[in-house]
Amino acid sequence: xxxxxxxxxxxxxxxxxxxxxxxxxxxxxxxxxxxxxxxxxxxxxxxxxxxxxxxxxxxxxxxxxxxxxxxxxxxxxxxxxxxxxxxxxxxxxxxxxxxxxxxxxxxxxxxxxxxxxxxxxxxxxxxxxxxxxxxxxxxxxxxxxxxxxxxxxxxxxxxxxxxxxxxxxxxxxxxxxxxxxxxxxxxxxxxxxxxxxxxxx
Numbered sequence: 001x002x003x004x005x006x007x008x009x010x011x012x013x014x015x016x017x018x019x020x021x022x023x024x025x026x027x028x029x030x031x032x033x034x035x036x037x038x039x040x041x042x043x044x045x046x047x048x049x050x051x052x053x054x055x056x057x058x059x060x061x062x063x064x065x066x067x068x069x070x071x072x073x074x075x076x077x078x079x080x081x082x083x084x085x086x087x088x089x090x091x092x093x094x095x096x097x098x099x100x101x102x103x104x105x106x107x108x109x110x111x112x113x114x115x116x117x118x119x120x121x122x123x124x125x126x127x128x129x130x131x132x133x134x135x136x137x138x139x140x141x142x143x144x145x146x147x148x149x150x151x152x153x154x155x156x157x158x159x160x161x162x163x164x165x166x167x168x169x170x171x172x173x174x175x176x177x178x179x180x181x182x183x184x185x186x187x188x189x190x191x192x193x194x195x196x197x198x199x200x201x
Contacts, residue, residue, distance in 0.1 A: 019044040025092045026078070026099060033103035036149045040110060044073035047103075049080045049091075055175070057082060057091070058102055060109035060142075067118060074113065076106045084167040094161070101151060101158030108145030112138070136179045143181040144189065152190035159183045 016034040018041055023030075030047055034040065046063075053059050056079070063073040081088040091099075116124060127134035146155050160183060162168060162176050181189070 015041050018042060021046040021048075023047055023049060023078075026103075029096055029099040030103055033100050033107055033151070033154075036104060036146075036151050037107050037111065039114075040107065042071075043110065043114070044071070045110065046073070046075045048075050048077050050077045051080055053077055053079045058106050060106040060113070062113055062121065067121065072113070074110050076103070076110075084165075085169055086167070095157070097154055097157045098161045101146070101154035101156070104146040104149070104151035104154055105142050105158070108142035108149075109138070111145045111149075112141050139179045140181050143186070147181075147186055147189045148193065152186055152193070155181075156183055156186050156190075159186065 012031040012035050016031055020030075020034070026047070044066075058079065059077040061075050061077065063075060066073040078091060080091060082091050082094055113121065113124075124138070128138060143155060146152075159176070159180070163173055163183070165173075
């Protein structure tokens with residue numbers, strides 16, 4: 001069993017640490033995001049800092065060594081630096097709610113992976129490598145998982161942080177706008193979820 005061996009985070013039950021490896025510097029944000037996914041409380045997930053992730057800030061991947069196991073494990077790779085147009089800042093200096101939204105999106109990928117068979121995961125990997133249309137669908141599925149699990153306001157803050165950031169490259173902003181749910185899409189999903197929860201009198 002994995003353990004972060006870090007002090008408790010207020011309002012987040014201890015169970016969300018189970019089978020998780022969590023860097024101390026982002027502990028609060030990661031545990032907050034995990035608390036929205038009770039289905040993943042027993043799932044082994046390693047949150048790992050990387051010096052460079054090509055074209056991304058974070059990336060969720062199954063651990064290849066566990067692909068044939070009944071219980072898979074996953075890495076969520078996190079870029080140690082958030083790259084701006086002319087500089088870079090440590091990832092933990094990004095606003096907390098934005099990090100929660102980013103982690104929540106990656107956990108949406110884990111939910112998607114958990115619902116795929118081994119052949120389905122192989123098809124996913126090939127589709128992600130060779131089909132831009134497939135990538136768009138996969139990213140929107142992850143966003144939808146996050147929103148449906150109650151992370152809508154965090155996902156929205158993450159989108160606005162990226163799309164409105166003056167020092168982020170326009171190329172990266174265009175990629176986010178093209179592949180992911182738009183802020184308007186997220187607002188509509190949240191409204192629909194809220195409407196569905198209303199019980200007629």
